[in-house]
Amino acid sequence: IKDKKISKELSEDVDEMEKMLNEYLQFAKTGAAEKTQDFDVCDLIISLQKKYKDKNIQFNYSEKLVFQGRKELLKRCFNNFIENSIKNAKKIEIYIKKLRRDIVISFEDNGPGIPKKEFENVFKPFYKIDKGRSESKNSVGLGLSISSDIVRSHGGKIKLDKSKMGGLKVIVILPF
Numbered sequence: 001i002k003d004k005k006i007s008k009e010l011s012e013d014v015d016e017m018e019k020m021l022n023e024y025l026q027f028a029k030t031g032a033a034e035k036t037q038d039f040d041v042c043d044l045i046i047s048l049q050k051k052y053k054d055k056n057i058q059f060n061y062s063e064k065l066v067f068q069g070r071k072e073l074l075k076r077c078f079n080n081f082i083e084n085s086i087k088n089a090k091k092i093e094i095y096i097k098k099l100r101r102d103i104v105i106s107f108e109d110n111g112p113g114i115p116k117k118e119f120e121n122v123f124k125p126f127y128k129i130d131k132g133r134s135e136s137k138n139s140v141g142l143g144l145s146i147s148s149d150i151v152r153s154h155g156g157k158i159k160l161d162k163s164k165m166g167g168l169k170v171i172v173i174l175p176f
Contacts, residue, residue, distance in 0.1 A: 034070040034071075034072050034073060035070070036068055036069060036070055037068070037069075037070075037071055038066050038067070038068050039066065039067060039069075039071045040064050040065065040066050040067075041065045041066075041067045041074075041096060041103060041105070041174075042059075042061045042063075042064050042065055042096060043064070044071060044074065044075055044078065045059055045061075045078060045094055045096065045105075046059060047075075048075065048078055048079055048082055049094075051079075052082065052086065055086055055092065056090060056091045056092065057082065057092045057093075057094065058091075058092070058093045058094070059093075059094045059096075060093065060094065060095045060096075061095070061096045061097070062097070063098070065096065065098060065103055065176070067103060067174060067176065069154045069174070070150075070153075070154070073150045073153070073154075074150060074154070076146070076147075076150065077146075077147040077150040077151060077172075078105070078107075078172075080143040080144070080146070080147045081107040081147065081170050082094075082107065083143075084143065084144075084168075085107060085109035085111060085167075085168070088109065088111035088112060088167070088168075089109035089110050089111030089167050090110060090111075091109060091110045091165060092107065092108070092109045093107075093108045093109075093165070094106070094107050094108075095108075098176060101175060101176050102173050102174060102175060102176055103173070103174045103175075103176050104171065104172070104173050105171070105172040105174070106169055106170065106171045106172075107169070107170040107172075108163035108164065108165055108167065108168070108169045108170075109163060109165065109167040109168055110163065110165035110166055110167045111167035111168060112167065113162060113163065113166065113167045113168045114129055114160070114168055115129075116162075119160040122144050122160070123144050123145055123148045123158075124145060125142055125145040126142065126145075127145075151172055151174070154174055154175075155174070155175045156172060156173050156174040156175065157172075157173045158170065158171065158172050158173075159171045159173075
């Protein structure tokens with residue numbers, strides 16, 4: 001194509017499509033290959049907290065909780081919530097507790113949050129709230145969709161709410 005602007009735009013579109021496909025294929029491959037195992041959910045979250053040691057991430061828990069599931073998939077899911085918060089907030093708090101027959105994990109931040117009317121939409125594949133946001137260029141809109149699939153594949157639920165810090169609160173409920 002002779003027009004450099006059109007050529008560049010097409011090239012960027014192809015790169016974004018390739019990234020989308022690679023991200024989904026990686027999820028599908030990992031999910032199919034991983035075996036269920038017993039692991040401590042608190043240790044998993046602590047390992048993610050250590051990964052982002054320079055960020056303001058506080059993790060609150062009172063007891064170790066051993067869960068049977070696909071550890072790497074849940075790690076990817078929780079990592080997605082943390083990365084989304086890091087992009088949009090300065091403070092992140094993670095809470096975990098056993099409630100009856102469930103493990104409840106909440107990820108809260110002090111970022112701008114998202115409008116309540118968008119809570120369901122953000123779980124749709126390739127959906128982005130604001131096409132102009134800075135992370136839109138690096139995001140393909142699959143993170144929350146994949147995270148939701150991961151939680152549901154473990155028999156769990158995922159909900160969004162407003163954080164007590166003013167930002168977004170992601171609540172993951174896994175059967176214990």
